[in-house]
Amino acid sequence: MLILKLNSNIMRKSILAVIAIATIQFVTAQTPEERGLQIAKAAEEADLGFKSSSVELKMILKNKNGQTSERTMTTRTLELTEDGDKSLIAFNSPKDVKGTATLTFTHKVGSDDQWLYLPSIKRVKRISSNNKSGPFVGSEFAYEDLSSQEVEKYTYKFLEEKGNLLIVEQDPVDPKSGYTRRVVTYNQDKGYRIEKVEFYDRKNALLKTLTYSDYKLYKDKFWRAGTFNMVNHQSNKETLLKFSDYNFGIDLSDEDFSQVALQRAGN
């Protein structure tokens, strides 16, 4: 009897242990898809509340044999929560496109809206919304690489965790995207900032790698990279983006992202 009792005690304990482990497993037993989405949402969350910002941007294009070309522009962004962010990019150089500016309303679902102001003819033109996979002003960045990264634009799959780095695969929802997938490296210790993105083309071959560096923390909360370096592995061309003078105190509103504002933007 005694033996039996003892046995049942052990049994009870082990059953409890099994239940406990199962519960823990159940809590953490996310599918990779859920974990990926969770990370993307965490990243979005971490960047909430910056309201608006402006930054100066220098774009340096390099081809295979080292010839370079530069463009400079000013970017303003307005944070929106119900729908995607609004942004306005105004070109400062080269001279012949000075004053040209694009206005973009990103949407969480469906195609973004985009306009371009051409100072030479003083007109605002709408840009075909379904072509956003092409290169942005001859650079290695596609427009879709630069636009606001809304969570809804991708489906997710968590791949692995390497120390503080979380690696997530993102598949674009838009069938006209130039990519089959992107592999994004988040830094979970640094507000889920993105360290690196690898882009795979339609035949699922590695096309480009974007590396973020010179990160700075603004307002104790928002990580912003000073340098984006995009390398195209297939053409061996490269584009460098250098950001300077981040300004989070600019306090922009909807009126600063209207077509009227677009026409003033370059001045």
Added chain:
Amino acid sequence: MNALKKAGNFANKFAKNWAQLVIRFKWPVLVLTLLLAIGLGSQGKMEFDGDYHVFFSETNPELEAFDALQEKYTKDDNIILVLAPSDKNIFTRENLTAIEALTAEAWNTPYSSRVDAVTNFQYTRAVGDDLYVDDLSYQSEDKTDEEIKQIREIALKEPLLVHRIINTEGSVTAINVTVRLPGEDSAAEIPEVTEATRKMVLEFQQQYPQFEVYTTGLVPLNTAFFESAQNDLALIGIMLIIVFIVTFLLTRNIFATIATIFVVLFSIISAVGFVGITGIKLTPPSSVFPTMILTLAVADSIHILITMLQKVRNDGYSKKDALVESMRLNFMPVFITSLTTVIGFLTMNFGDVPPFWHLGNITAFGMTMAFLYSTTTLPALMAIFPIWKSKKVVKKEKIGWYSRMGHFVTRQPARLAIISLAIIAVLTFLATKNVFNDEFVEYFDTSVKFRSDSDFINDNLTGFYNVEFSVGSGESGGINNPEYLRKLNDFENWLDEQPEVVHVNAFSEVARRVNRSMHGDDQSYYKVPANREEAAQYLLLYELSLPFGLDLNNQINVDKSETRVTATLKNISSAEMIAFSERSEQWLKNNTDKPMHALGVSPTMMFSKLGFRQADSMFNGNIIALILISLVLMLALRSLRLGLMSIIPNVTPVLVGFGIWALYKGQINTGMVIVFGMTLGIIVDDTVHFMSKFLRARRELGYDSKQAVIYAFETVGRALVTTTIVLVAGFAVLSTSAFALNSYMARITVIIILSALIIDFILLPSLLILINKKTDEELETNKLKSE
């Protein structure tokens, strides 16, 4: 003279000792040579490289210019898939849907960077005040009849499509797949792309059987090179059978035939080892090396075997004595002919075309080994094999054909010499009328699918050849300068008017169409913008509107200071191509400022100039070969005068060959440039044999020159005819190649070898008699005196 004679005696003694040594140690010799051949062969590795770049040395200026252009824009090779529906109308719902499906599938081609088709053509139009850039036909299966009619109208009026992607009738269309090969291992990358493309086409045709599909482009060109290298390598099989039969007929002895096959196979296996050790990748020109070695090496064995068998059959020698005697008589001639052949092939290194360096070096190595095996393995094997005396008594050849030939020549040396020289002069004049033509599509004969597909595309849609210009503006962003755009537009128009041109692709067309769309599709604005800011901002808008892979980066450099102009041309000859390019360069010089001046470059241009470049660079090599080979002859014949005279029968066959070629084809290609050095090394054998017998008759037998000529005919006439038959058979096999660099080279070599035999039988003896007239008279008086 004395020293040379001593050397001659030494050589005789050496050959004799060598033969005895080989016979004594026949088994060890056989095993050692077998091990050597296997040892070398085990290092062998046959890899093929079909990339057309292999034809150009790193310093080739046309290649450098083309590479520079590709680095400025994009480096791209392409595959053109041409679809011809059986109902002869691209513009039906079914056919457009099929084209759209294949276009989507084509994006999956390995290394693809861009796919251009009629369906994904970026149609630019104004809607209200906005610019719309979109696929010409997206989701074609949902289009109404009316929409399809509109698409047809737009497409057939579109200058960027007609003669490039569709024909004027709308019955044939192309899908142009641009691939960016990493170029790390073209021997692997090209087959990878080809395999994927073929699979894609096969699946497409199963699903849509109403389409005929034709394939061309630079990747298929590379594949055709690749496959013709493999096919030409396979010619070795036919040649082995021929060698077996010819050797058997000539020797009438199965063991001799087997021994010969051993020698040639050992030589080829060793050469394969050489290919592996040096890491040479085979290309169509170098892939003929086994057949070349086989053809040239078999002659060595035949000389040794025929003498040996004659000694056994006719002179009653024992097997061993016959072998030693044959070795003694043939060691030096075989050595000399091997040496001259090796020199001839090594001169290919002077050229500018790497595949011919490889051919020259592999064959030279193979021939060196053939000499070694002919003087070791062959006698060892013959010493091991029994000799079956045939029961039939071989009839001793009656005073036959060769003697009569000798008498015929000795009767009228002056007349024959004059007639021959006159014919040679006429043919030499004709030889200068040959023109270079390296149209790479025509390298392949019509049995090759690449050729027939390319011909279809040339006849029905567009051209395969092109010339490209990188036209600069001289300043960053200067391509938006209205002055530049106007001049570029003029150049585009001028090109369009040229009779050779099928299609022109220039940035001015983009500038015109965007300008028109920015003005509500008003046709009167179908001209380049008149204001720089407008041009720059329109371009910015247009570029923002293009989808993935269909951008302008292949046409505009990063700095926006230069644009690429591509003129697609009809099938024209290399000379016309060069003339067209020079005319275009001149137009730019006459009509534009310095920054806009540009050179015409393209793979087409690279091949067009290849023959000239090869001929220029081979010139020195040929002179050196001639000097070296004449020196060898002088030493071998121990006579300066005859050595110099031998230049005539050695050089004239090539002149005659090219003269006859002018009547036959009139066009020569890069492959034929090498034949001078190569055939010189081969045909010199005839001269050596004939002159040495002539000298022997005079020196040892005291004949006058006429008698000596008859003696030479009687002793070597048959041997010369025999080797000529073997050589002609070998090169005739190569001339069946579907690849013109090889087949033309082989054909002219056949003509040259035959000419060489005729010249050695008619002109050479006539000259020998004529230049020895004086010494003959002395001989006569000496004879009289002694009597």
